[in-house]
Amino acid sequence: MAETLENQALHNLGQIIDEKHDQNIVSLGMVKSINEDNGKIDCILEFNDIDQNRNDKIVADAKKTLEEIPGITKVNIVTTYHNVNNSVESNDLEISKDHNLGVSKIKYIIAVASGKGGVGKSTIAVNIASAFKSLGLKTCLLDADIYGPSIPKMINVNEKPISDGKTIETINRYGLSTMSMGYMVDNESPFVWRGPMVMKAINEMVDRVNWGRADIMVIDMPPGTGDIHLSLVKKLNISGSVIVSTPQDIALIDVIRGLKMFEKTEVPILGIVENMSYFLAPDTGKEYKLYGESKTDQIAEKYDYEILSRIPHDPLLLEQCDKGHPLTDLVPDHKVSKLFIEMAETIIKKLKLERLSETI
Ligand code: ADP
Numbered sequence: 019m020a021e022t023l024e025n026q027a028l029h030n031l032g033q034i035i036d037e038k039h040d041q042n043i044v045s046l047g048m049v050k051s052i053n054e055d056n057g058k059i060d061c062i063l064e065f066n067d068i069d070q071n072r073n074d075k076i077v078a079d080a081k082k083t084l085e086e087i088p089g090i091t092k093v094n095i096v097t098t099y100h101n102v103n104n105s106v107e108s109n110d111l112e113i114s115k116d117h118n119l120g121v122s123k124i125k126y127i128i129a130v131a132s133g134k135g136g137v138g139k140s141t142i143a144v145n146i147a148s149a150f151k152s153l154g155l156k157t158c159l160l161d162a163d164i165y166g167p168s169i170p171k172m173i174n175v176n177e178k179p180i181s182d183g184k185t186i187e188t189i190n191r192y193g194l195s196t197m198s199m200g201y202m203v204d205n206e207s208p209f210v211w212r213g214p215m216v217m218k219a220i221n222e223m224v225d226r227v228n229w230g231r232a233d234i235m236v237i238d239m240p241p242g243t244g245d246i247h248l249s250l251v252k253k254l255n256i257s258g259s260v261i262v263s264t265p266q267d268i269a270l271i272d273v274i275r276g277l278k279m280f281e282k283t284e285v286p287i288l289g290i291v292e293n294m295s296y297f298l299a300p301d302t303g304k305e306y307k308l309y310g311e312s313k314t315d316q317i318a319e320k321y322d323y324e325i326l327s328r329i330p331h332d333p334l335l336l337e338q339c340d341k342g343h344p345l346t347d348l349v350p351d352h353k354v355s356k357l358f359i360e361m362a363e364t365i366i367k368k369l370k371l372e373r374l375s376e377t378i
Contacts, residue, residue, distance in 0.1 A: 023054040023089055027061070030083040038072060043080070057091035059084050065097060069183040070202065073097065097203060119185055121224055121254060123231040124158060126369050128288065129250070129259040133273045135241040138293035139262045140168045141339055142329065143238035145355070146260070148346035149362035151193045155233035158188070159196040162250060163240045164219055167200030174342025175201060186227045192347040197227050217249050224253065234369075251283040257369055258288040260326060265295060265312035274317065288368050289326035290318055291361070298330040298353065305330065327361040329354060 031052075032044040039046055043063070050062040063080060065073045077095055084093040121127065130143040140163065150157040161169035170176070173191040179201050180187040188195040199219055229235070237256075240246050250256070263273040273290065281287070292314045297306040308331055318325050329335075332354045338345040346355040 023059070023087065024052055026087050027052050027054065027059055027084055027090075030087060031061075031080055033083065034076060034079045036072070036076060038069070043076060048076070054090075057089055058094070059087075059090055059092070060094045060096070062096045067183055070178040070181060072183075074178075119226060119228055121158075121229055121235060124229060124235045125233050126257040127235045127237065127254050128365065128369075129237045129239050129247075129256050129285070130262060131239040131247065131259055132241050132262040133271070133275055135166065137241075137262050137264050138329070139163075139241065140172060140238050141335065142260070142262050142291055142293060143236050144169060144172045144339075144344045145335075145346040145358040146362055146365070147194050147236040148192060148344040149355075149358040150234050150236070150366075152346065152350055152359060153362055153366065155366075156231070157194050158229055158232045158235040159194045160223060160235055160237045161196070161198030161200060162220060162223070162246065163238050164199045164216060164246070165240055167198045169196065169198045169238055170200040171342060172339050173344065178202070184226070186222070188227060188229060192344060195229065195232065197223050197229075199223065216246055220246065220250060221253070248283060251285055256285045258286045258365070260288050260365070261290045261323075262293050263290055263314060264293055265307075265309040265314060270313050270317055274321070287323050288365055289324035290314060291326050292328045294331040295328035296330050298332055300333060303353075326364055327357050329357055 028044060028049065031049050032042050034043045035041065036043050036046055036048070043049060048063050048065065050064045051060070052062075053060045061080065061084065063077065065076075077097060081093050081095055084090060084095075128146075130139055130146065132139040140161075143161075144159065147157050147159040159169065159173075161167045163169075173194070173196060175189050175191060175196070175198070177189065179189055179197065186197070188197050189201060190196070237250070237254075239250070261273050263270055292312060294308060295312065297308050298304075299306065314325060317323075332345075334349070334352065335345050335354050338348060345352055346358045349355055350359070
């Protein structure tokens with residue numbers, strides 16, 4: 019039975035023509051997998067370029083035609099992305115020079131990393147980026163946390179970036195030029211990654227995006243210390259990294275791993291941010307330690323790293339992350355925003371960063 023329904027599904031998908039290639043999506047090899055179970059169909063479609071309008075149309079057509087099959091009660095389409103052009107063609111390099119593609123015109127790139135997820139890495143990345151902007155720097159924000167891109171929600175982006183299929187425009191929010199894999203994929207369907215696709219996706223977000231000229235780029239790295247980190251560090255000339263931790267021991271152990279990874283790749287550690295360091299009572303302004311005594315000082319001293327900032331657990335910071343407007347941009351004179359702005363100033367000093375306008 020399942021086989022019949024799967025055959026029927028494949029037959030129906032074979033009627034969908036990709037107008038770009040004037041061929042059906044089955045013969046183009048876009049249908050990577052199709053599984054039917056109890057009337058529920060899971061289908062993986064693989065695209066080979068980021069042409070959102072075209073991809074959206076194919077997904078919608080596929081969903082429609084699969085739903086029409088008698089006996090099918092639920093259709094789940096997962097999209098993946100795979101660039102068949104492994105090499106950067108010389109043609110592309112020409113475009114790069116002419117159109118400000120890629121990151122070559124960004125003076126400094128800093129990576130915001132953490133040993134594990136959930137410590138507030140994205141929150142810190144977004145607010146540091148806003149702080150740089152508030153200090154007058156032209157700032158870019160790249161969400162490289164492809165496994166769980168949270169930047170789109172944090173800065174309230176629901177639209178897709180404009181692309182002609184070859185180059186992709188950044189989405190500007192709150193004065194930041196931003197890009198996230200979360201912009202490219204459908205929120206509803208999980209994004210399935212195979213190893214080599216990850217770097218290809220990252221390459222797209224770096225090389226094909228019209229980043230233009232900027233003072234600084236803040237990268238929200240994926241949590242942990244995997245291959246993506248090493249590849250990104252090798253690919254981009256990262257000026258320094260900021261490690262985010264919480265006062266809990268377990269996170270600190272991960273942070274040490276993170277620090278070592280960056281040391282190996284010779285990217286200087288700018289310092290550690292201890293997030294959710296304490297709770298700041300909104301009514302009294304009193305500070306409460308949430309996790310007991312922090313071990314961050316010991317670690318920082320042992321490895322000779324600076325603690326760049328201690329950010330409290332703050333209800334408004336959380337609320338604004340959920341609402342999609344970074345606190346540092348919305349209320350620059352809030353106590354927490356001031357901490358981010360101070361931290362940005364410290365980083366600027368460390369990088370000896372001058373404003374773009376002063377140097378070109
Ligand atoms: P990560 O990027 O490390 O996975 P996030 O930045 O997504 O972590 O943060 C996880 C959750 O914790 C989010 O809901 C975020 O709003 C919240 N959060 C992070 N830092 C703080 C903070 N200092 N105060 C209050 N909430 C925070």
